[in-house]
Amino acid sequence: MYKRYLYIGLFLASVFLEARQEVVIPESAQTADETSIGQNLSITPSPTTQKKSSIEINDSDLVADVALFSKVLDAMIERQAWDVVAHLVELYSTTEGRDEQLLLYARSRLAHNMRQYPKAIEGYRQMLDVSPNLAPVRLYLVQALYENKEYEAASFQLEKLKATPNLPRQIVNILDQFTLGIQKKNDFQWSLSINYINDNNINETSDDKYIYFGKFKFERDKDSLPKSDQGIGYRLWGQKNFNFKDNHSLVASLNLNGKSYKEYSEYNDLLVRLSLGYQWQDAIKRYTLVPFVQKRFFGNSPYSKTWGLSLQNFYQWSRKFQTSTTIEMAKNSYDKRKFLDGWYMFGSLGLSYAPVATTMFFGGFDIYTNHTEEMSESFDRLGVRLGVANDFRFGKISTKFSTYYAKKEYEDAPNLFGKQRKDSEYIQSLTLWKRDWHFKGVMPKLNLEHTKVKSNINIFAFDKSRVFFSFDKRF
Numbered sequence: 001m002y003k004r005y006l007y008i009g010l011f012l013a014s015v016f017l018e019a020r021q022e023v024v025i026p027e028s029a030q031t032a033d034e035t036s037i038g039q040n041l042s043i044t045p046s047p048t049t050q051k052k053s054s055i056e057i058n059d060s061d062l063v064a065d066v067a068l069f070s071k072v073l074d075a076m077i078e079r080q081a082w083d084v085v086a087h088l089v090e091l092y093s094t095t096e097g098r099d100e101q102l103l104l105y106a107r108s109r110l111a112h113n114m115r116q117y118p119k120a121i122e123g124y125r126q127m128l129d130v131s132p133n134l135a136p137v138r139l140y141l142v143q144a145l146y147e148n149k150e151y152e153a154a155s156f157q158l159e160k161l162k163a164t165p166n167l168p169r170q171i172v173n174i175l176d177q178f179t180l181g182i183q184k185k186n187d188f189q190w191s192l193s194i195n196y197i198n199d200n201n202i203n204e205t206s207d208d209k210y211i212y213f214g215k216f217k218f219e220r221d222k223d224s225l226p227k228s229d230q231g232i233g234y235r236l237w238g239q240k241n242f243n244f245k246d247n248h249s250l251v252a253s254l255n256l257n258g259k260s261y262k263e264y265s266e267y268n269d270l271l272v273r274l275s276l277g278y279q280w281q282d283a284i285k286r287y288t289l290v291p292f293v294q295k296r297f298f299g300n301s302p303y304s305k306t307w308g309l310s311l312q313n314f315y316q317w318s319r320k321f322q323t324s325t326t327i328e329m330a331k332n333s334y335d336k337r338k339f340l341d342g343w344y345m346f347g348s349l350g351l352s353y354a355p356v357a358t359t360m361f362f363g364g365f366d367i368y369t370n371h372t373e374e375m376s377e378s379f380d381r382l383g384v385r386l387g388v389a390n391d392f393r394f395g396k397i398s399t400k401f402s403t404y405y406a407k408k409e410y411e412d413a414p415n416l417f418g419k420q421r422k423d424s425e426y427i428q429s430l431t432l433w434k435r436d437w438h439f440k441g442v443m444p445k446l447n448l449e450h451t452k453v454k455s456n457i458n459i460f461a462f463d464k465s466r467v468f469f470s471f472d473k474r475f
Contacts, residue, residue, distance in 0.1 A: 059091055066097040077106055082113045101127060105137070112140060117148035129396055129435070132358050135164045139171070142178055151182045151189065158182075162319035163354040172319070176284065183281050184249075190238035195447070195470035197233050197259060201226040202267045204453075206461045226462070231261035233468075241279070251279045251288065266299040275310070288312040294330075304334045324350040332372075339374035358391040362402075375413035376421075382407050383425070396435040403428045417457050424454040431470075442473045 062069040073092055076084045089106050092098055108123030124141035127134060138161045145154035158178055167175075201207075207226050211218045236256040243249040258270035277290030294306040308330020316322040328346040350364035368381040387402030408423040433445040447468050455461040 062088075062091065063095050066095055069095060070099050070102055073106055074102065077109050080113070082110060085110050101130065109140065112144050115147075117144050120144045121148065121150075125435075129393070132391065132393070133164070133356075135161060135167070135171075138164075138357070139174075142175075146178060146182065151185055152191070154178070155182050159354060159360075160357040162316075163357050164319070167319065175319075179284075180282060183286070184243055185241070188238065188240045190236070191473065192237075193235040193470055193472045195233045195468050197229075197231040197261070197466070197468055199231075199464070199466055200228045201462055201464035202229050202261060202264060203227050204451075204462055204464070206459050207463075208458050208461070211459050220459075226464075227264055227267075229261040229263045229267070231259055233259040233470075247280050247282055249279050249281075250276065251290065252276045253290075268298070268300050270297040271295075272297075277310075284316040286312075286314040292330075302335045304332055304337075304340075306330050306332050320354050322352055324348075340372050340377060342370065342372035342378070344368065344370045360389045362387050362389070375411045378411040378413075379421075380409050391435070398433050398435055400431040401429070419456065421460065422456050423460060426450075426452045426454075440473075442471050445470045445472065 057068075057072065062072060069088075069092060073085070073088050076088060085106060089103070089110060092103055092106070104123050104127055108120045108127070111117075111123065112120035121141065121144050124137050124144065127137050128141065131137075138157055142154050142157045142161060145151075145157060158175060162172075162175055203226060205224065205226055209220055209225070211220055234257075237254070239251065239253040241249050241251050253273075253275050255273040255275075256271070258268070260268045271294065273292055273294040275290045275292035277288060277292075279286065279288045279290075281287070288311070290310045290312070292306075292308060292310060294308075296303045296305070308328060310326065310328045312324070312326045314322070314324045326346070326348045329343070331343045332341060334340045346366065346368050348364060348366035350362070352360055352362040354360040363384070363386040365382070365384045367383075369379075370381075371378050383404060383406030385402060385404040387400065389398070389400040391398045404425070404427040406425040408425060410421040412420045427450070429447065429449045431445050431447050433443055437444060447466075447470055449466045449468075450464075451466075452463045453461055
């Protein structure tokens, strides 16, 4: 009975939220005045400089007074007098006692105005590496990424910016416009990830040499023990949105996951999913109803096919807190192992909280119910996950750590071992990368992963660790 209530709760969480009026972002978003954001680089002009009368200052006067030069350069940037800024930047770079951060800021803003987006983006990132709480600079970074059609990166920076405390309402509105603009883009988006595999237990089985059937003990064949191999893992994702009216759109996607081994090709695994469905979204929430078909190949041969329906919801409750829910129902059909034919239901609730721009906590729980023709293969699985992601200033190092626990209980039906199977699953993973190590948008990451499964039937218990490099690219 508890499973029914969990699914109902997840469904209600995905449908009860109020609709919000759409805010459309223009193709060329206007930049907010830095003095309105709170933390800024601008120096407020003195009453004297605000008077209509002007005072002539030549280059020699500026070079002789670096404090005055800094104020003038900052004021010209704020007024977006780019011709003047272009002249002053070169002169300021030769002045002793100059503010290096102000110089980098001026060069980045000038490059941004000249549509030299890679140069502007690099400059903004350098400033944020030194001072991650510069909200105006992060806003300019979002704008530059957006205009350069780097929507995924812009969305990531938006999440960080929304964690800034005490943002004025007008700035929050601008962020919502950016969010909606990114979501509504009809450009084809895709990502590719490749990783090297060195796995000491590709068949995920116990290293116990014996099988126990009641009071009897049998020695296992060598081929049934854990196998080690090397290979390549890969993931390809692509999505296209077709907006047809206001907040309404069709969304088509392709998701391909696979791994290929060097020696034991009979364990090669490939999963391909195609989906086409309906999506409604605005700046803070998104609902998606998507039918899908899925095909799995195992050992380079057709293994199973699946067709079903997925209901998804995303909601941003505040600048720091957001949730997502997924409910999926589908039917499995196996090419040879017909006793596994049946249906499943999956429900998931995810949460994330970013107290500051450089730290994010995330977690959630999920429930999976699988019903097969052979009752002893049917099971319920309940899991919970927790994690944290961090950007550290020293060494420009970023980390992401997560831990997962699940309880898996099979139907109380007769099986080969004569008892009801119960498993406990433990998974820990750690990813590390250096933010300034990338080439053509490809960022290498070091991944460490440990999986441990405990079972009351010894043959299903196993323990394995993996260390591998991954290479990710988003388009």
